[in-house]
Amino acid sequence: MVSYKEIVESLENEFSQAFDFIAKELVWNEEHVILCYYSTMIDTAVVMEQLQTIQRKFEAGEAEYGQTAFSEEMTFTIKQFRESICNGETVIVFPKTDKMIRILLPKIASREPSSPENEYVVRGGHDGFVENLDVNINLIRKKLKSPDLKIEKHTIGAKSNTTVSIIYLTTKVDNEALKVLKARLDRIEAEMIYSSGQLEDYLEDVIWSPFPQFLNTERPDRAVANLVDGKIIIFSDSDPTALIGPITLFTFYESPDDFNGRVLVGSFYRLVRLASFFTAIFLPAFYIAVVSFHFEIMPIDLGEQVKSSVANIPFRPIFEALLLELLIELIREASIRLPSPIGQTIGVVGGLVIGDAIVAAGLASNLMVIVVASTALASFVVPSVEMNTTVRLLRFPFMVLASMFGFFGIVIGSMLLFIHLLNLQSLNRPYLSPIIPFEPTKIKSIFFRLPYYKQVPQQRNFYLFSKKGKKKHD
Amino acid sequence: MTKWTLSNKQLFLFLFILQTGTVFISVQSRVIKAAEQNSWLIFIAVSLFHLFILHIFNKYYKYFQLNKFEKWLYQIYWYTIVVTFLAYIDFILEVWAFPQTPAYIVISLMVIVSLYANLSKYAVALNISVILIPFIVIFLAMLSLATKDLIWTNLFPFGQIDSKQWIDGVGQTMYAFIGIEAFLILRPFVEDKKELKFRSIALYQLILTLFFVITILYVLLFFSLEEIKIIPVTIMYLLKSQEITFLQRLDLFFTYIWMTWSVISVVLFMFLGLSLYKTMYTRSIKFTVFIHFLVSILPLFLITRELVKKSHDILMYGHYFFGLLFPLFIMLKGWRKSLREKKV
Numbered sequence: 001m002v003s004y005k006e007i008v009e010s011l012e013n014e015f016s017q018a019f020d021f022i023a024k025e026l027v028w029n030e031e032h033v034i035l036c037y038y039s040t041m042i043d044t045a046v047v048m049e050q051l052q053t054i055q056r057k058f059e060a061g062e063a064e065y066g067q068t069a070f071s072e073e074m075t076f077t078i079k080q081f082r083e084s085i086c087n088g089e090t091v092i093v094f095p096k097t098d099k100m101i102r103i104l105l106p107k108i109a110s111r112e113p114s115s116p117e118n119e120y121v122v123r124g125g126h127d128g129f130v131e132n133l134d135v136n137i138n139l140i141r142k143k144l145k146s147p148d149l150k151i152e153k154h155t156i157g158a159k160s161n162t163t164v165s166i167i168y169l170t171t172k173v174d175n176e177a178l179k180v181l182k183a184r185l186d187r188i189e190a191e192m193i194y195s196s197g198q199l200e201d202y203l204e205d206v207i208w209s210p211f212p213q214f215l216n217t218e219r220p221d222r223a224v225a226n227l228v229d230g231k232i233i234i235f236s237d238s239d240p241t242a243l244i245g246p247i248t249l250f251t252f253y254e255s256p257d258d259f260n261g262r263v264l265v266g267s268f269y270r271l272v273r274l275a276s277f278f279t280a281i282f283l284p285a286f287y288i289a290v291v292s293f294h295f296e297i298m299p300i301d302l303g304e305q306v307k308s309s310v311a312n313i314p315f316r317p318i319f320e321a322l323l324l325e326l327l328i329e330l331i332r333e334a335s336i337r338l339p340s341p342i343g344q345t346i347g348v349v350g351g352l353v354i355g356d357a358i359v360a361a362g363l364a365s366n367l368m369v370i371v372v373a374s375t376a377l378a379s380f381v382v383p384s385v386e387m388n389t390t391v392r393l394l395r396f397p398f399m400v401l402a403s404m405f406g407f408f409g410i411v412i413g414s415m416l417l418f419i420h421l422l423n424l425q426s427l428n429r430p431y432l433s434p435i436i437p438f439e440p441t442k443i444k445s446i447f448f449r450l451p452y453y454k455q456v457p458q459q460r461n462f463y464l465f466s467k468k469g470k471k472k473h474d
Numbered sequence: 475m476t477k478w479t480l481s482n483k484q485l486f487l488f489l490f491i492l493q494t495g496t497v498f499i500s501v502q503s504r505v506i507k508a509a510e511q512n513s514w515l516i517f518i519a520v521s522l523f524h525l526f527i528l529h530i531f532n533k534y535y536k537y538f539q540l541n542k543f544e545k546w547l548y549q550i551y552w553y554t555i556v557v558t559f560l561a562y563i564d565f566i567l568e569v570w571a572f573p574q575t576p577a578y579i580v581i582s583l584m585v586i587v588s589l590y591a592n593l594s595k596y597a598v599a600l601n602i603s604v605i606l607i608p609f610i611v612i613f614l615a616m617l618s619l620a621t622k623d624l625i626w627t628n629l630f631p632f633g634q635i636d637s638k639q640w641i642d643g644v645g646q647t648m649y650a651f652i653g654i655e656a657f658l659i660l661r662p663f664v665e666d667k668k669e670l671k672f673r674s675i676a677l678y679q680l681i682l683t684l685f686f687v688i689t690i691l692y693v694l695l696f697f698s699l700e701e702i703k704i705i706p707v708t709i710m711y712l713l714k715s716q717e718i719t720f721l722q723r724l725d726l727f728f729t730y731i732w733m734t735w736s737v738i739s740v741v742l743f744m745f746l747g748l749s750l751y752k753t754m755y756t757r758s759i760k761f762t763v764f765i766h767f768l769v770s771i772l773p774l775f776l777i778t779r780e781l782v783k784k785s786h787d788i789l790m791y792g793h794y795f796f797g798l799l800f801p802l803f804i805m806l807k808g809w810r811k812s813l814r815e816k817k818v
Contacts, residue, residue, distance in 0.1 A: 293572070297723045408572065408580070411730050415587045415737060418605050422598045436601040438483060 004095040007034065010078050015085070029059050034093040036081075041088030043107045050103050054092065066092075066101035076100040083161060108132055113139060116218035116240075118385050123260035128218045129240040133165060136235055136242070139220040140167065144227060148172070154185050162193040163237045172230040174460060177246045177427040181232055196241040199234065203243070205425045210393055212252070212386035213426040215244040221256050232427075246429035249421065250446045253277065255383035258449040266449030272381065274447065279378035280391045284325065285398035285410050287371045288317045293406030309365045318403035320364045324372040325396070327354065332376075433459035478596040479665045486678040488660060488742060491603040492653040493682060495739020496559040499566070499709045499732055500786075501650045501686065502693040506702050509643030511632040514690045516643035517650070521683040524651050527798060528675050530805075531654075535661040537808030538801060545750045548655070551796045552747040555652065556740050556769045558785040560584060561776035563736045568777070570710060570729050577777050578770075584733075585770040588741045592748055592762055599745035602738055609731045610685075616724055617692055617709075619716045624695035645790060650686050652793045653739075655801050656746055744769070 011034075015021040020040040026033050037047070050070055057065035066073025074080065076098050084091050088106025093099075110132035119128075125143075129136045137151060148169045156162050164185060168178060181203065188202045196216065204213045217223055218240050223233050226244045234243040244251075253273045258266035291310055295303055313320055331350035335343035351373070358364045375395065382388045394417070401409030424431035434442035437459055444450070480488070505513040531538075540548065563584065564577050572580075591598050635643075664670060693708045696715075705711050714725040721727065748762055755761075776785055 294723075294726060297721060297726055299720065299722050302720075303722070405575065405579075405583070406572065407726070407730050408567070408575070408583070408733070411734055412583045412587060415605075415734065416590060419587070419591050419594060419598055419602065422601060423594045430597075436597070436604055437481075438487075438601065438604050 004032070006078075007076075007093060007095055010081075011036065014082065021085075028055055031094065031096055034095070035090070036085060036093065037090040038085065038088060041106050041108070042090055043105065046105055046107075047090050047103055050105060051090070051092075054101060054103075066099070070105050071101055071103045073099060073101050086161060108134075110135055119217065119219050119222070119383065121219075121255065121257045121260065124256050125219070125221050127220060129220065129223075129235075129242060131238045131240050133163060133235055133237045136220075136240070137165070137167070140224060140227070140233075143220055143224045144169075149227070152182075154182075156185065156188050156190065156199075157193040158189075158191050160192040160194060164193070164199065165235045165237075167227065167233040167235065169227050169230070172228060173232060174230050174246065174427075174429070176460060177429055178232055180427050181234070181245065193236060194238075196234075196236050196239045196243055199236050200243055203234070203245070203427075205428065206423075209420065209424055210390045211249070211421070211424060211431070212384070212390065213245065213247070213424070213431070215247045215251050215384065216241050216386055217244060218242070219256060225256070225259070226251075246425075246427035247431075248426070248429075248433050249431055250274075252382060252384040252387040257383075261449075263449055263451050267447070270449055271447055273383070276378035276381040277391060280375055280382075281394050281398060282410065282414075283375045283378070284321050284371055284395055285402035285413075287368070288321055288399055289402040289406040289410055291317045292403060306367060309367050312362055313365050313368075314362070315364075316403065317368070318399060320368050321372065321399055322396075324355075324358070324364055324368055325375075325399075327358075328372060328376045329392070430459050478600070479663050480600050480660065481665055482670060482674055484600050485657075485660050485664055485670075486674070487603045487607075488600065489653070489656060489678065490682060491606055491735065492656050492739055492742045493651060494685065494735070495653075495742075496562055496736040497649055497652065498686070498689065498735070499707050500562075501646075502690050503702060503706060503708045504646040504649060505643060505690060506694055506699070506708075508646040509635070509639045510699055511629060511694065512635045512639055513643060513694065514687050515632060515635065516640065517647050517687055517690060518683060520644055520647040520651070521679060521686075524654060525676060525679040527654065528657060528679060529672060531657050531801065532661065532670050532672075532675055534805045534809065535658050537805040537812065538658045539808045539811075540750070540804065542754055544800075544804065545754055547800075548796065549747040549750055551792055552743045553765065553769055554792070555789060556743050556747075557772040558776070558782075558789055559736060559740055559743075560769065561773035561785065562782050563733060564773060565777055565779070565782045566707065566710075567729065567733065571726065577774055581773050582770050584737050584740065585766050587737050588744045589763065589766040591741045592744050592766070593759065596749075599741060602741060606735055606738060609735065613728065613731055614688070616713055616716070616728060617689065619718065619724070620692060620696055620712055623715070624692070626695060628695045628698065629691075648790050648793050649786070652789060652797065653743070654793075654797045656742075658801055659746055659750070 011023050015023070015036075018038070020038050022035075022037055022039050024035045026035055035051070050068065053068055054065060054071060057068075064073060076093055076095075081091055081093070081100060084100075084102045088108060090103040090105070092101040092103070094101075110130050113127040113130050113135060115126040116128035127139060129139060141149065146169065148171045150168055150170050152166045154164045154166070156164050166178075166181060166185070184203050190198075190202070193199055200212075200214055200216075201207055206213070214234070215222075215226070223242045223244065226247075227233060231244050231246065234245070253270065255269075255273075258270055261269075290297060291306065295307070298306060310317070315323070327350070331346060331354075334350070335346045337343075338346060355369050355373070359366055359369055379388055379392045379395075382391060398410060398413050401413045403409075405412070421432050422436055430436055433439070434446070439459065505517060509516045560581050564580050567580060568577070591602060661670070689709060693702065693712060696712050697705065697708060702708055710725050710728065713728045714723065716724045718724060744766070747765070751758075751761060776782060
């Protein structure tokens with residue numbers, strides 16, 4: 001039993017420095033009770049109404065006076081008390097009976113669901129997740145009215161007490177992947193979890209890989225499509241980003257627009273996006289290799305034009321490329337940090353004015369500007385910010401390899417990259433599926449938006465993919 | 475024994491890349507020089523013989539039980555193949571792509587790819603060949619550009635094969651089937667040890683034969699016999715002669731496709747060797763690194779025209795022994811042992 005003195009001491013020790021912490025002693029039927037809450041985290045009118053209901057029941061001598069639709073009665077513990085207050089709940093402590101009642105009506109600040117700025121679509125829903133878990137679950141339930149939808153809560157972070165929710169469809173989910181995810185969540189030993197990015201670090205299979213192993217989205221339609229596919233969604237409270245896993249490399253190249261548009265149009269743009277993956281990584285490296293080592297590969301007329309373009313440049317092609325690539329990165333960073341009207345101006349100034357000036361000053365060739373600009377465009381085509389940054393990062397080692405060994409360097413680098421991708425897994429599931437393990441029948445769904453959204457479960461291991469294996473997993 | 479399985483498709487893709495790997499650019503000249511217009515007929519005959527061998531392997535693979543000494547023998551054979559192939563790849567790259575880059579750098583970089591793949595999980599080596607599927611199509615498309623320049627009369631006369639052509643032709647054709655013994659190593663791992671039908675094996679052999687016969691026919695019909703006698707890597711010259719709007723040197727692209735193909739076949743041979751090693755001892759990172767270091771050093775002593783040619787000739791004899799005779803002998807031994815055990 002906790003004494004009245006202990007409770008008061010605990011309140012003084014832990015909450016005396018918080019100006020918004022309110023503790024009031026009340027007398028109900030001659031019994032002293034303590035009412036505690038953060039004034040900034042409750043809706044006073046709503047809580048007062050609930051409080052009056054509980055007080056009425058208490059004074060009427062009802063047995064379970066603390067149990068209402070929005071309140072819960074339990075034995076008092078300092079730990080639970082602390083947690084409830086920090087979560088924005090209102091707590092009534094009954095020192096005499098060693099009980100406490102939690103009024104579960106915190107007021108969490110939240111913005112309205114609006115279209116995510118980093119995942120625009122032409123057609124389709126324009127709502128997006130916000131920094132409130134309840135709103136996000138509401139958005140998912142609005143689109144997926146299924147009793148199969150299961151939401152599990154885990155509390156992580158000794159200090160932050162972050163609520164992490166995992167959401168899945170019980171009839172579709174890959175149970176092995178779910179088990180892996182839960183085990184990884186249980187293993188997390190951190191004081192503070194404050195963002196989905198931090199959570200991703202704990203949950204990924206290979207943290208040092210440049211490739212993201214969870215799909216990040218703020219779009220409810222994308223999240224729902226993945227749930228139906230048997231994927232798992234992970235939310236941390238106060239973060240609008242949903243982490244989706246297990247995923248494959250090709251998931252990053254699918255956009256909700258594919259399924260909102262016409263079949264042929266969707267398929268065409270899917271192919272364009274996949275081609276952009278190779279363009280974004282290899283184009284500058286290819287150009288450097290050609291200019292530095294393999295001039296003879298070009299037809300004579302073209303070769304002469306290229307030669308005259310690069311003849312008066314004082315740097316080696318790799319330095320020319322690095323200069324322009326770094327400039328592009330600077331422009332990108334600057335335009336992200338600034339308000340959008342100024343950001344656009346920076347884009348124009350950086351792209352046109354500086355680009356033109358660099359060529360006029362003879363520091364870079366026209367062709368290199370074209371190559372670097374095309375590469376930047378190709379990298380921005382990816383409908384995922386994480387994959388976009390990965391692709392932009394990867395082109396640098398390839399540029400260095402191309403400048404050292406020409407095509408040979410690119411080939412060796414590509415093979416190492418391919419082996420890395422072969423090794424990679426998302427929640428223990430092959431990252432390159434259905435290319436590896438090779439499943440010819442499923443490959444068309446990578447390149448084409450098929451006439452209907454056919455759910456093809458992701459391959460669940462590297463070895464078994466006979467008819468028998470499929471049946472076993474399906 | 476390590477726990478991994480592979481499907482039929484993986485087995486045959488593994489075998490295809492292993493067998494075509496490095497040799498598919500040089501086998502045409504060798505066979506045509508030996509059997510002239512009858513080269514493709516002899517190739518088909520030898521291929522039928524190997525189909526029979528594969529059938530035997532498939533039927534009696536359970537008796538292919540290697541002891542420690544035999545396992546070491548096979549490992550040495552495969553590592554020797556890798557050394558020979560690496561020397562050949564560097565030789566070709568030096569002639570066609572970059573004469574300035576030191577051999578030790580080129581070979582080390584290729585070996586690093588194999589080391590990375592073989593230090594990774596088994597699935598990597600078993601699936602890495604998939605990357606080559608589009609390259610096979612691209613290679614055949616490149617080859618088809620020469621169709622308009624083929625001289626069909628170069629095919630004639632054919633059919634009258636003398637004994638010298640038979641002996642030389644069969645000898646040189648064997649070169650295309652190096653690595654067939656990998657079937658016996660991988661067969662027990664085919665999913666649930668299920669039955670592999672003769673039809674599947676025949677289909678695989680048909681695809682392999684078609685691939686080689688098409689390249690032999692293109693070379694035969696594109697060049698005259700006199701030209702073939704003086705051109706060492708005919709496929710390269712054939713592609714060099716092709717002109718397309720946006721590329722002057724088609725052969726250079728092909729060189730890199732072939733190099734990728736070859737490096738992957740090196741990965742597969744190393745995988746075979748290391749997987750046998752792992753059956754005797756536990757998986758050892760130290761040994762994997764050591765053997766890769768060794769195969770990156772040894773080719774440096776072979777990179778001359780004469781030594782490359784000689785080492786390739788020796789490989790054919792290796793194939794006679796390790797690909798045909800030795801497996802049959804071990805299966806016979808295993809069969810007799812099982813009979814004895816049954817009697818007991």
